Structures are given as C-alpha cells and as structure tokens.
Amino acid sequence: MTRVFSGIQPTGEPHIGNYFGAMRNYVRLGQQYGSDAIYCIVDLHAPTNPAAYDPATLARLTFEMALANMAVGLDPEQVIFFVQSQVREHTELSWLLTVNTPLGELERMTQFKDKAGKLESIPAGLLMYPVLMAADILLYKADTVPVGEDQVQHIELTREIARRFNHAYGPTFPEPRAVLEQAALRVPGVDGHAKMSKSKGESSTIGLLEPLGSIWNKVRPAPTDPARVRRSDPGNPDICLIGDYHKLFSDAQTLLEITDGCRTAGIGCIDCKKRLMPGIERELTPIQARAAELRERPETVLAGLAYGAERARAIAAPVMDEVRTRMGFLRAGARP
Known part of the structure; x- marks a missing residue:
C-alpha cells in the first residue's frame, strides 16, 4: 500500500x-x-x-x-x-x-x-x-x-x-x-530571485488568486535576459524568467514563436511579456472563479x-x- x-x-x-x-x-x-x-x-x-x-x-x-x-x-x-x-x-x-x-x-x-x-x-x-x-x-x-x-x-x-x-x-x-x-x-520569482518564495515578499510572487491587472503590473517591469540591452540584440529564453513562465503557461505554438523570436531578436521583451498574459489568464481564471464561489460559501x-x-x-x-x-x-x- x-x-x-x-x-x-x-x-x-x-x-x-x-x-x-x-x-x-x-x-x-x-x-x-x-x-x-x-x-x-x-x-x-x-x-x-x-x-x-x-x-x-x-x-x-x-x-x-x-x-x-x-x-x-x-x-x-x-x-x-x-x-x-x-x-x-x-x-x-x-x-x-x-x-x-x-x-x-x-x-x-x-x-x-x-x-x-x-x-x-x-x-x-x-x-x-x-x-x-x-x-x-x-x-x-x-x-x-x-x-x-x-x-x-x-x-x-x-x-x-x-x-x-x-x-x-x-x-x-x-x-x-x-x-x-x-x-x-x-x-523563479518575478523580481528575479532564483525561486519564488513567500519569504521574499509580494514583489517576488505572482499570487494564484491575484487579479490579472496586478499580475501584469509585476510582469511588465520584470527582468529578462541581461544580454538584451537593445531591442535588436538577440536573447536566450532559457536564462530569462519570462521564458520560464512561458514554459508553464503558454501553448506549444506560442512557446515556439517566442523562443525563436527571442533568439533572433524578432520579438521585443515587452511583446514577449504581452504574449505571456493570455496563457496566465487561461490557466488562472477558472481557479479564481472557483475560489470566488468558495469564498461565498x-x-x-x-x-x-x-x-x-x-x-x-x-x-x-x-x-x-x-x-x-x-x-x-x-x-x-x-x-x-
């Protein structure tokens, strides 16, 4: 057993x-x-x-x-x-x-x-x-x-x-x-820490029940690949926390597109972050809806x-x- x-x-x-x-x-x-x-x-x-x-x-x-x-x-x-x-x-x-x-x-x-x-x-x-x-x-x-x-x-x-x-x-x-x-x-923590942790405070975490607008306000200034100083610089999504988040939330096609776009400088960091939000919304909205129902009961x-x-x-x-x-x-x- x-x-x-x-x-x-x-x-x-x-x-x-x-x-x-x-x-x-x-x-x-x-x-x-x-x-x-x-x-x-x-x-x-x-x-x-x-x-x-x-x-x-x-x-x-x-x-x-x-x-x-x-x-x-x-x-x-x-x-x-x-x-x-x-x-x-x-x-x-x-x-x-x-x-x-x-x-x-x-x-x-x-x-x-x-x-x-x-x-x-x-x-x-x-x-x-x-x-x-x-x-x-x-x-x-x-x-x-x-x-x-x-x-x-x-x-x-x-x-x-x-x-x-x-x-x-x-x-x-x-x-x-x-x-x-x-x-x-x-x-990883949204502030760049290696691991998302409650002990690092709210600035490090994306709350499971956090409003999407608040999540975007954390994702938008989040650090990315430090090698991408300019929009035209290629990046490495494997060392970027936004790339890690895409692996958790995005579908296969989106992940393929942002990975290629990052490596070739075909997509900017802010656009990459915008492409992340639909996946976050798709994953968290049903959970947040059920949480709201339970909060009423x-x-x-x-x-x-x-x-x-x-x-x-x-x-x-x-x-x-x-x-x-x-x-x-x-x-x-x-x-x-």
Whole structure:
C-alpha cells in the first residue's frame, strides 16, 4: 500500500510556485490514491519562521490556503485534507521523537543553518522544525512524500528518526521516500530571485488568486535576459524568467514563436511579456472563479477541513496508542 503525505505552510498568499510545485501534484496524487493521499496545512510550523509568522493573519492565511487548494481541484471528500493544529497527535509524537533525536543531526540541517544565520536570537522551534516534520509524516505511516529539493535533507532525517525509533522500540514506522516529480518546476520569482518564495515578499510572487491587472503590473517591469540591452540584440529564453513562465503557461505554438523570436531578436521583451498574459489568464481564471464561489460559501471550506481532521485523527490516534505502548507509558485505567 502506498500512502502519500505532504504539508504546505500558510505563511503567505498562495502563489504560482505553490501551484506548479505542489498543488497540482496534490490533485493528481489524490485522484490516484484517494484517502491514502493525506495533505496538511502545517500551521504549527508557521511560528518557527519569525519573519513570516503573524498571529493576526495566521487564521486567515490558513483559510486562504485551504480555499486555494480546493479551487485548484483538491476534493476533501476524496483525499484527507486538514489543518495540522486540529490534530493534536502531531505535537505529541513530535515531542516523543525529539527525545530520541541527537542535537548534532539537527544542527547539521542546511535550512536551519541558513535561517539561523539571519537571526539575532534563534528560537528552539527552528532547530526542532524537522522533527515536527518527521512527526507529520510518521504519524500516518506515510511512505511517499512529495517535496521540493530543499526538503530532501529533512526526509533523510525522517528516515533516520524512523530507523532509530524502530531499533529502540520495535518495528513501528516505515522509512518514507522523497518524491521529486515536480523538481523541474522550480518557479523563479518575478523580481528575479532564483525561486519564488513567500519569504521574499509580494514583489517576488505572482499570487494564484491575484487579479490579472496586478499580475501584469509585476510582469511588465520584470527582468529578462541581461544580454538584451537593445531591442535588436538577440536573447536566450532559457536564462530569462519570462521564458520560464512561458514554459508553464503558454501553448506549444506560442512557446515556439517566442523562443525563436527571442533568439533572433524578432520579438521585443515587452511583446514577449504581452504574449505571456493570455496563457496566465487561461490557466488562472477558472481557479479564481472557483475560489470566488468558495469564498461565498466559507462553511464549505471549513466543513471540508473539519471532515479531514476527523479522518486524520482516526488514523493518528491508534498510531499514538501504539507508540505510547512501545515506549512504555502507563495506559489510562490499566495496571502496570
């Protein structure tokens, strides 16, 4: 049996990097695996990123992330889709895994070192982030985890945590594998950053639910091939973020025309950007229309999340019973 687990943080508005890198894949895997596809909005992870976490907006952003995933096509009747903090077993398992995880392994995590280097005071939660991530996965005994390249090291740690627990307390958890099917879809930021990221701010992202006029206002001044100083200079669409966006949004004929036009200086950068907009409109308009419908019926989104949490707890509770028993905790009402 294959069981898929993946989580997405609610620390910003959903953008096209989320869409192409994760959300479309969620829908595809959900259609393939049904209730064995488990997706979680990992709101407990949000406070580990002080720069992006805002308690005043966390609930709204969590709702928006749920709404966006449903608008893309994720069906809460088909998959298990819920909010992490509404299934308390995540935090319990995280603590029990924490006491068995060496400090040195956590300090070696690349993401921890990168983020810690930017902070004056390092919260312990940032160090423990990958243990909570391991608990998210192992709580459902998931064996397949779709992730980006930057999360592969965390999956390797999860495998080591599972291996260590199994050795100490008996076979309990499978060792999950990372699935990098969407690794090629590394969407660059519209401001020229190598990767579109909520942490870079709205100037870097194209929102999945952003009005088309606002998207054009970001695309129009976006950097292109720096070698194209003049309109008559040929360019290279393979090193241009607008060329990358065409590969995501444009049909084959448009892609062929802009690629040839760029290399021969037959088309200018602003015209290339204009040719991009119909593809963006074609892809995002149906999603935005479904999102508008769901926004008119917020109870539908909340009910889907509540149903998902109920189904998640039905899996998580017996796993936690098993973990407590293996670790030797006294069961309520039972004699030692």
